[in-house]
Amino acid sequence: MHFFTKLALRHARALLWWSSALTLVLLVIGLVWGLFFSPADYQQGEMVRILYIHAPAAWMGLFAYTVMAVASAASLMGKYPLADIVAKASSPVGALFTIICLVTGALWGKPMWGAYWVWDARLTSMLILLFLYLGHIALVNAFDDYGRGARAGAILALIGFINIPIIKFSVDWWNTLHQPASITRVALPAMAMEMLLPLLVMGLAFKAYYVTLLLVRIQSEMAAVQVRASRLTQNNWTQNNRRENGR
Amino acid sequence: MDKFFSMGGYAPFIWSSYGIGIGGLVVLAVISVRTLRARERELQFIGTRQKKNVINNTESCQGEGTIHES
Amino acid sequence: MSLKKRRLGWLISSLVALGMAIGLLLLAARDTVTFFFSPSELAQLSIKQDRRLRVGGLVAAGSVQRTGTIIHFVITDRVQTVPVIFSGILPDLFREGQGVVAEGRLGTDGVLHASSVLAKHDETYTPRDVAESSLQKKWRGERAPGAAQTTATGGSAPAAITR
Numbered sequence: 165m166h167f168f169t170k171l172a173l174r175h176a177r178a179l180l181w182w183s184s185a186l187t188l189v190l191l192v193i194g195l196v197w198g199l200f201f202s203p204a205d206y207q208q209g210e211m212v213r214i215l216y217i218h219a220p221a222a223w224m225g226l227f228a229y230t231v232m233a234v235a236s237a238a239s240l241m242g243k244y245p246l247a248d249i250v251a252k253a254s255s256p257v258g259a260l261f262t263i264i265c266l267v268t269g270a271l272w273g274k275p276m277w278g279a280y281w282v283w284d285a286r287l288t289s290m291l292i293l294l295f296l297y298l299g300h301i302a303l304v305n306a307f308d309d310y311g312r313g314a315r316a317g318a319i320l321a322l323i324g325f326i327n328i329p330i331i332k333f334s335v336d337w338w339n340t341l342h343q344p345a346s347i348t349r350v351a352l353p354a355m356a357m358e359m360l361l362p363l364l365v366m367g368l369a370f371k372a373y374y375v376t377l378l379l380v381r382i383q384s385e386m387a388a389v390q391v392r393a394s395r396l397t398q399n400n401w402t403q404n405n406r407r408e409n410g411r
Numbered sequence: 412m413d414k415f416f417s418m419g420g421y422a423p424f425i426w427s428s429y430g431i432g433i434g435g436l437v438v439l440a441v442i443s444v445r446t447l448r449a450r451e452r453e454l455q456f457i458g459t460r461q462k463k464n465v466i467n468n469t470e471s472c473q474g475e476g477t478i479h480e481s
Numbered sequence: 482m483s484l485k486k487r488r489l490g491w492l493i494s495s496l497v498a499l500g501m502a503i504g505l506l507l508l509a510a511r512d513t514v515t516f517f518f519s520p521s522e523l524a525q526l527s528i529k530q531d532r533r534l535r536v537g538g539l540v541a542a543g544s545v546q547r548t549g550t551i552i553h554f555v556i557t558d559r560v561q562t563v564p565v566i567f568s569g570i571l572p573d574l575f576r577e578g579q580g581v582v583a584e585g586r587l588g589t590d591g592v593l594h595a596s597s598v599l600a601k602h603d604e605t606y607t608p609r610d611v612a613e614s615s616l617q618k619k620w621r622g623e624r625a626p627g628a629a630q631t632t633a634t635g636g637s638a639p640a641a642i643t644r
Contacts, residue, residue, distance in 0.1 A: 195433070206612030207574060207602065210418040213425055215606075217432035237492060242485045260439050268428040275424055278572035278599045284516035322496065326503050339515045339522075339537060341582055346604040355606040373436055380443045387450035394457050405468070 176383055183376040190369035197362035205359070214272045216363055220370040221264040225293060226328055228258030228374060232300070233325040236318035246382075248314035249389075251321060252304045253381035257374055259297035266290060277341060285334035286342035289327055296324040310392070517582045520561035536563050536593055537582040537601060545577055556583060556593075567595040574600035 198216035205212035232254040239247035269287070270280040281287065300317045307313035335344040346354045353360055418425045507514060517537035518526065536556055544555035551568045565583050575581065580601035585594045 191433075195429075199429075203608035203610065206607050206609045207605075209421065209609070210425060211421050212606060213418070214428045217428050221432065240492060241488050256443075257439065260435050264432050264435050267431050271424045271428045275421060275573060276600065276602055278570075278597070282516065282599070285514055322492070323499060325496070326500055330503075330507075338511075339517050339519065341516050341537075341599060341601055343602050343604040346606060354604050356608050356611065358608055359606050373440075377440060377443055380440075380447055384443065384447035384450055387447065387454050391450060391453050391457065394454075394461070398457070398461070401464075 176379060180376065180379045180383075183372060183379060187369060187372040187376050190365060190372055194362055194366035194369045197365060202362050203356075203358050208276060211272060211276060212359065214268050215359075216366045218265055218268040218272060219363060220367045221261045221268065222290070223367055224370045224374050225258055225261040225265055225290070226331060227371070228254050228261060229293065229297070229321075229325070229328060231378075232258065233321050233328075236321040239314060239318045240322070248311075248318070249382055249385045250378070251300075251317060252314065253378050253385055255297050255300040255304070255317075257377050257381070259294060259301065261370070261374075262290065262294045262297060266294065282341050284340040284342055285338045286331065286340050289331040289334050292327055293324075293331060296320065296327065299324075310389070517584075519558045520556060520563045521558055523563060524561045531586050533584070533586055535582050535584040536565070537580070538563070540575070540577050540579050540581055542577045556581060563593055564591065565593045565595050565598075567598050569595075569597070571598055572600040574602065 194216065198213055202213070202216075204210050232251045235247045235251040235254070238244045239251060266287075269290075273282075274280045300320055303320055304313045304317040307316065334340060335342055347360070355363070517535035520536065520538050523534075523536055538556040538558040541555040541557040541562060544553075546553045551566060552571065554565055554567075556563045556565055565585075567583065567585075575598065580603060582599045582601055583593055583595040583597070584599075585596045587593055
């Protein structure tokens with residue numbers, strides 16, 4: 165683990181370029197395909213195109229939280245300085261994905277269901293996910309002591325992790341307005357190839373975006389840590405200097 | 412072309428969704444990169460200033476020394 | 482090393498305890514978490530008159546009648562049925578065979594006086610031209626709870642396309 169993280173850090177900048185390029189390419193392909201070259205649906209008509217933004221955002225909202233939870237567990241279990249940084253870097257991106265999911269979902273729901281919002285299990289648990297993200301962002305930034313903030317955030321992330329399976333299985337465990345999954349590993353997808361393929365491309369595009377932004381934010385956070393550290397030594401140094409010169 | 416933009420009458424819903432989706436991704440990316448650049452610039456600034464301080468302090472062992480601002 | 486393992490132990494046990502606590506909570510609050518009752522589930526409940534609730538299922542074929550601004554239809558899950566009266570705007574997707582969720586109060590005659598009707602979208606996605614060209618009229622609703630998976634749902638046609 166350590167060998168790979170050291171390798172990754174040294175080549176962070178190069179990785180970032182490749183990752184951004186991949187993200188852009190996948191996004192362009194996915195958007196063009198979804199908007200121009202995929203068919204309308206027999207039930208929803210053109211509204212099906214919102215799916216190409218809504219579903220990948222939902223998937224990545226869950227994925228980012230899982231990464232954050234794993235990082236939080238690692239942070240609480242031992243001395244992995246990168247773990248705190250990964251968790252802190254993840255939550256704003258995850259929050260964005262969740263917001264996009266909820267908003268596009270509402271825009272889809274109004275004409276299709278007849279309501280912008282309902283308090284069914286799927287929508288409610290996704291809203292809770294957003295609150296968890298916002299809570300995490302608040303916690304890690306609230307403390308002067310960086311370590312304490314990180315630990316508080318880690319505990320919240322782990323407690324909230326129970327929400328992930330709830331979100332995933334909400335449409336199966338309870339009667340919900342939100343439809344069940346169309347893509348399951350067991351059954352053939354209830355979705356035509358002409359729609360499934362652009363959807364998967366967008367899914368990959370969003371994942372690449374997450375990786376790219378994670379790399380940016382990890383580097384950013386590491387720089388912030390260094391700035392903080394050198395400010396501290398600066399202060400100590402100044403004090404020592406003054407003491408030596410008899411002030 | 413017209414038909415494409417009107418999206419079967421659902422235009423406001425579909426275009427707002429795409430706008431918010433892609434727009435959100437762009438905004439966060441821009442903010443994150445800007446913050447990264449600002450922090451790296453500051454790191455560089457502190458680095459050169461620390462070098463200057465070392466030089467100043469080793470040159471003038473007596474005397475006041477420079478006053479550091481944090 | 483043992484400190485790490487001990488921490489891991491604490492972590493896992495507290496997560497398991499939390500999971501069980503929340504599981505029990507959700508089990509106890511089943512009725513409030515569920516968004517609607519199917520007609521079968523409603524039949525099993527003791528019918529509380531004048532209670533606000535939601536019923537979900539398919540619009541039974543041939544059951545839709547409009548008299549002026551008032552619409553009568555029947556919600557079915559192919560096992561039980563619930564008649565509904567509604568006066569208001571129906572969603573775009575409302576039609577016979579479509580999944581719906583009606584919210585309102587249950588009258589003494591067993592009829593749901595709905596204050597709102599939402600359309601429920603199923604999980605199938607089929608291109609429009611494919612659906613129109615296929616000769617079979619699809620039952621575009623959800624699979625009935627407990628019933629065997631029928632080929633009448635839209636699931637069969639897309640599967641044929643993907644092959």
